Amino acid sequence: MSAATATEAAAAAAAAAAAAAEGQGIWRIDADRLWDRLMALARIGATPGGGVNRQALSAEEIASWHAMIDWALSAGLEPSTDAAGNLFIALPGADRDAPPVLAGSHLDSQPGGGRFDGVYGVVAALEVLTTLAARGVRPPVDIVCVAWMNEEGSRFAPGMMGSETFAGVRSLQAVREVRDADGIRVADALDALHAAFPSLRRRPLGFPVAAYVEAHIEQGPLLEAQERVIGVVTGIQGKKTFDVVIDGERGHAGTLAMADRRDALAAFARIATALHAEIGGHDDAVKFTIGRLQVEPNAPSVVPERVTLRIDLRHPDNAVLDHLGTRLVELCGTLAAPCQASVTPLVDAPSNGFDAALQRAIAEAAERIGQPHMPILSAAGHDARHLAPLCPSAMIFIPCRDGVSHAEHEWAEPAHVVAGANVLLRVLLPYARAGLGDSP
Amino acid sequence: MSAATATEAAAAAAAAAAAAAEGQGIWRIDADRLWDRLMALARIGATPGGGVNRQALSAEEIASWHAMIDWALSAGLEPSTDAAGNLFIALPGADRDAPPVLAGSHLDSQPGGGRFDGVYGVVAALEVLTTLAARGVRPPVDIVCVAWMNEEGSRFAPGMMGSETFAGVRSLQAVREVRDADGIRVADALDALHAAFPSLRRRPLGFPVAAYVEAHIEQGPLLEAQERVIGVVTGIQGKKTFDVVIDGERGHAGTLAMADRRDALAAFARIATALHAEIGGHDDAVKFTIGRLQVEPNAPSVVPERVTLRIDLRHPDNAVLDHLGTRLVELCGTLAAPCQASVTPLVDAPSNGFDAALQRAIAEAAERIGQPHMPILSAAGHDARHLAPLCPSAMIFIPCRDGVSHAEHEWAEPAHVVAGANVLLRVLLPYARAGLGDSP
Structure with a gap:
């Protein structure tokens, strides 16, 4: 059988399975399994206050990989990783060499983070693949759940290391040299992660992708305020980050005359007050x-020097x-005197817009399952x-309480967790039976 | 022999020894020994930048006690301690029960401190006692070198724990409950200090004192600017310290609208800018x-909550x-909105004036050894x-480079180090041969 013939055969089989499922009204994910898995992962790194501390490349993140891989193997899915510590779980397609469709988010959390940020998009994608696999769907190309390494950047800064390295925005070599507050290098933490999964197949770093869809909590109050369950994300607002160092001179708090001081914290207060007024007050x-x-x-009792x-x-x-x-940058420079301020730009990510066709597919899926939706800027x-420049990409938001x-x-x-995953399923379904012309 | 007769006999012997020394022009301390001991102590807790990190009740401070006690014993002096972790080294007087004369300062340093702050006054006092002992002087009452526990307050805050507890300003029980940044209690660090010196005699906490003299570097630029070697300290400026807690609410840096924020660091910047202008700019x-x-x-990426x-x-x-x-306190309260600020007063020490007779004695001693002097406010x-309310007290300042x-x-x-110690010697000499009427 040739590859093309295999693809056609697989597509036909997928179409038949999909049609059967549609006929039985079972194009939905398993709500209980999805929730149970989210709560199971929330126990890995659980904090006394009900949150999660599962930072990038930590023992807790390794434990979450074990759980994900166990669930993947039990569903007949194929786990793999890459040199950047991204985790992939594939529903194998007929053409294993064709660019796959990706869906996911990240498993790492802030130190005092919650039970949904990031992990929701990963578990929802796994749930979609598990549902498709259970129905016997074999898609034309791989559909892959992905957990990107270190999105939060709270342990190793700045974040989005996995997706940026995958997309070629940052070099693996540069990322490996970053250190956490204890002086541990990404290189060593990453090698320890890979050592924990010696038999895991290794994908090349960065490969062509057919499409990317990420489900996530909104992290803002808009969906809740508008009583919508599904946010069709139009894009992500631009972001810049800067490191600022203000250098003054230390001195004795009781003896150094005020006029002779170069107090770095006093300079900070002046700079911060001006920045909050002019930059923070620029517009809504x-x-x-x-x-x-x-x-x-x-x-x-020491005048701050830095x-x-x-x-x-x-x-x-x-x-x-x-x-x-x-x-x-101008304000930092002019307001620092008699201290000196140096400003180093770090992140410089302009606003981006997501794929229009995928946005339409998300809105249609929400309507199909009867959930109110709205366009929303992330x-x-x-x-x-970082996937948006590589392939058609999109995001699905669900509300989070009080926007917190x-x-x-x-x-x-x-x-809402279930609704978002069902929308993700319906957005991915055309890729699971591509070329067959029917809609979920 | 009755106690009174013993005192008279001792005084006569001291007077004879003093007169002999005066005749030979040897009423001066050993300049090389003083400097060598200062530099020896600077090696305990030495930092790469040439400074000292010898914080209160640390292993480094214990090591400095060992050095001090070795030097004391080799000079026939008597070391002892008290429940507050103050170190005393006595030149025994004829009447051991009479209130002693004290001279000293502190051995602890700031984390990035220098080689003179505190330790100079202790080593200078030890040098005076060693000089007197070597000349066979037996004073009417004990003359005692003292190293007060935790003057700096950089490890356990606030400082001056030893002298405040000695003077009854703070209770020993309250001081013992203070913790450092690692959660270690003063109680445990203090017990470890005492355990390191099991045979050290224990004095009662707080006892009557006849007089107190402290030599110290100026920690300011005035002596250097006026080209004076000896500062006759007129008093210490008043000091208040406050702990301020600004409470806001945490939130996501990318999603929470500026108008909805309660950013504790933004509130700090406003408060600090206003305080620096109005309080810091009040007068010279x-x-x-x-x-x-x-x-x-x-x-x-988190809006600061506290x-x-x-x-x-x-x-x-x-x-x-x-x-x-x-x-x-008013400004903190009114400027914190929409956050809340609570202000806790800690230290509240008004200005004090030192003993006029001792100030005259310091000025006369400086003139006697040909050193330019001036009155100076600390x-x-x-x-x-904390000794000033208990007994006639005074301080001798020497310059420090650039006031640093x-x-x-x-x-x-x-x-300057030697000149200050020689002034201290001459100020203490009358106590070493009290009632004899001759002057050094």
Whole structure:
């Protein structure tokens, strides 16, 4: 049998299975299994406050891989990894060499993170593949669940390491040299991860992808406020981050005259107040945050000699984002005197728009299962940002309570969790029986 | 022999020894021994940058006690301690029960401190006692070198624990409950210190003192600017410290609208800018410092939910100090919105003046050895602040290069170090031969 013939045969078989399933009304995922698996993963790295601490390349993330791989193998799916520590779980297609369709998100969490951010998109994708496999669907090309390495960037900064390395935005070599607060290199943590799964097949780093769909909680209040269950994500707002170092001079708090001081923390206060007013107050769409700050020597009776901070700036309009970024650097420079400020740009990710056809498919799927939906711009960054330049990409949002994420009490309603996964199933279904012309 | 007769006989012997020494022109300390001991102690906790990290009740401080006690015993002096971890080294007097004369300072340093702050006053006092002992002087009452526990307060905050507990300003029980950043209690560190010296005699905590003299580097630029070698310290400027906690709410840096944020670090920036302008800019004499600050959760993409800071406020005029302290609390309260700020006063030490007769004695001693001197107000706090209410007290300052202290490159000229110790010797000499009427 030739490859083409095999593909045709597989497609025919898939179409038959799909038609049978459609006829029986069973094109839906297993709601209980999906929820149980989410809660099972929430126990890995569970925090006393009901959240999750499962940081990138940690023992907890390795434990979550074991769970994912066990579930994959029991469903007849094929797990694999790559040099960047991304986890792939494939529903094998007829043509194993053709670019696969990917769906997923990330398994790592913030230190005090919740039970849904990231892991939801991975478990939903696994659930879709498990459902398709259980129905005997063999798609024309591989459909692959993916968990990208280190999306959060809370242990190894900045984040999105797996998707950026996959997309060629950053080099593997550069990523491997990043260290966490304990001085541990990504290289060593990554090698330890791979050592924990010695028989796992290794994919090449970066391969052609036919399409990418990521389900995620919104991390904002808009769906809840509009009483919509499905967000059709139109794009991701642009983001820039900066490291700022303010250098002053240390001195004795009781003896050094105020006029002679070069107090780095006083300079920070001036700079931050001005940035919050001008950058943070620019318009209703801007997001300006100084989330991390360190003071040296940080002693009660010593005038601070150095302040190090990280700035996170986001805006949906790339022209505005660029303008604010330039202005931010200027303000740091002019307001630091008599100290000195140096600004290092880190992330520089412009706004992007997702694939129009996939957005339509998400909206239609939501209607098909009777869920209210709306278009929405993602204010948070996601791995999908880095897949969008490579292939048609899209995201599905579901609400989270009070818009809260990156917090232990982050919560999504089980009904919404299930609805999002069913939309993902229906968006992926055409790829599972491509070329057959029928719709789910 | 009755106690009174013993005292008279001892005084006569001391007077004879003193007169003989004076006749031979040898009323001076051993300059090389003093410097060598300072440099020997600087090797205990030495930092790569030439400074010292010898924090309170640390292994390094215990090592410095071993050195001090070895030197004391080899000079026939008597070491002892008390329940607060103060170290005493006595030149025994004829009447062991009479209130002794104390001279000293502290052995602990800042984490990145220098080779003179504190340790100079202790080693200078030891050098004076060693000189007196070597000349066969037996004073009427004990003359005692003291090293007060934890003056700096960098490990266990706030500092001056030993002198405050000795003076009854704080209870030993309260001090023992203070914890360092690793959660170690003073109680446990103190018990470990005492366990390292099982045979050391224990004095009662707090006993009557006849007089107290403390030699110290200036920690400011005034002596250097005026080209004076000896500062006759008139008093210590008043000091207040405050702990401030600013409570906001955490949120996602990319999704939470600016208008809905309660950003604790943004509130800090506003508060600090206003405090620096109004409090720090009040007049030329005020010193206003925010030296320590912590941000929670301190993650790049999370709006800060809590900022904790320590404020250090000093002024020589007690009325102004009280006014600024009140105003500071008001400003924190009104500027924190939409966050909340709570202010806890810690240290509240008004300005004090030192004993006039001792100030005259210091000036006369400086003239006698041909060293230029000037009156000076101490901008930094010292243990002498807590002895002043108990007995006639005074301080001798020597210059430090560029006014720098609490820094690894803190430096004092050997000639100034020796001059200060010779002034201390001459100020203590009348106590070594009290009632005999002759002058050094």
